[in-house]
Amino acid sequence: MPTIYYAYYTPISDSISAISSQEHNLGHTLLLQGLQDLFQLSFSPEELEQALKTDANGKPYLPDHPEICFNITHCDQLAACVFHDRPIGIDAEFPGYYPDVLVDRALSESEKDFLQSHNADLSENREWFYRLWTLKEAYVKKYGIGVDTDLTDFSFTFSNVQGTLSVSCSDPAILCYQTNLNHGHILSVCYEGPEPSVKLVSCSQQHVPPR
16 A cells, blocks of 8 residues: 655745755655654665665665655655555645646646636636646656656546545556645655555654754
């Protein structure tokens, strides 16, 4: 079962580089916590930095533990790390303004039509765009493919069954998970089955201090 560790943070500075460092540290702290909880593996922060490698597209992995698949994401005031026994991707965003160019760059024709059908209310439109965008990013991160990937080659479809929103992908090998977190962030995961369930673990700030 995929397991997601996530935590909110308060920016320590107005500096972009300082916030980037804070997000990096928080993501690695969540990675450390998950490795300990799920796999009984203990690393110091320094040992983790040495153990991590990146593939040709920049996706981090642990070469000494190929059985552990993980992925990290961070955005404004949130970081998350997901674990699975197969390749997995995660992305999160807080809905807000998006440039129209992203619609043409990222969405298939069916997705554009869907977004257009939710155009009457601005906040609703932005939420649906970021639901699609985070799924696209999670898919790319799951496969570890490069930034030049044509995001319109695959698509996502939403359905509402008895009040529960579900997501399916045009790639039949992919299962999707998506949720709205308490502070309004949209979090999306793409992974290989067969497990349809995902576990969410909320980590308070005091348990994941910046290093």
